[in-house]
Amino acid sequence: MTHTIAQDRFPAAGQASVAAIPKPYWNPYAVGFLLGLVLLATYVVTGRGLGATGGYSAVAAQFAGLFSPEHAAANAVHAKYWNDGAPLASWTLFLLAGAFIGALASGLQGQRVCWSIEKGPQASAERRLALAFAGGFIAAYGAKIAKGCTSGQALTGGSILNVGSLVFMVAVFAAAYGLAWFVRKEWL
């Protein structure tokens, strides 16, 4: 490790009010092992793996239902999350709620919680936020087409050697490495 902890933790210097020195992240292999155990436990208990995008889809179905419950129940995509009018009682959404609390607890313990905008030193905050919105929109579309994201396809499907999941993982990294040069000013 040649870099300092502070660089790693608060890249957007000047926007973050640093109250305490953040503790370093854990060794990636150690966290990976722990994350693998969480994934294994999820499989062993529920018979399914982790997921994340489904939680967003459940919220979208809830919004659609506010305007028209009939439409939400009939739409080919919303219908899968409609859950007889209770889309928010979604397994994946509760998983995300738990993840929020778990991440907050970890962040507080490590003194890493603070208001900030993650970006490279060359990018403006406005540009970064616009790209964050665009990226979120694009990632959502990709996850819907691929029937899963980094959690539902890559981690969950990868660990059981699902062919489609492995293809997804290769495609994700290929596209991101291919585009990295074009958006380098957002990050470097």
Add this chain to the structure above:
Amino acid sequence: MTTMLPLASSIEFSTVVNLALALALGLGFGFCLERAGFGSARKLTAVFYLYDMAVVKVMFTAIVTAMIGLFALSATGFLDLGELYLEPTNLAAQALGGVVFGAGFIVGGYCPGTSIAAIATGRKDAMVFALGMLVGVYAYAELTPGIEGWIKATAQGAMTLPSVTGVPMGWFVLAFVAFLAFAAWGMNRLETRFASLRPAS
């Protein structure tokens, strides 16, 4: 020894228990993501500039750990792999969706799960990313619901490497462990080689 795992195959969880389980497992999920540094978009995207390979290290180790666990539990008769849900493979959809998703990842800086860890630790850009995602899944449902039918109609069905190749799962587990060891060595070299790309501030 009778197989009894996954638990859900022999026990019918009530909705409340099911959601409580989701919340509990989510705690561990979010804790790991934040501990790994995945609440930071710069830490996540660093993998694409090769100066910090933590994303691959964590993901790969998690996948291999779970894979070894599933294999060991099934080989000893505690777990029935056939009872686990397998997302049907659709090579075209997963390749296309993966490319689109990868683009969203490098542009937006997060993926769906890590955006939650980032929001929890105060990243405003993650909140905007999450809003973009919400609009994205809504737009997908409203504007292009036809894609859903195409995916279903063209899917190849449940496919795993062992089922497709006929090679037993244990060999793949061994291969993945070996590859992880090799990749760990290679990633260390990459991080040294591209250390100068790490932003100064």
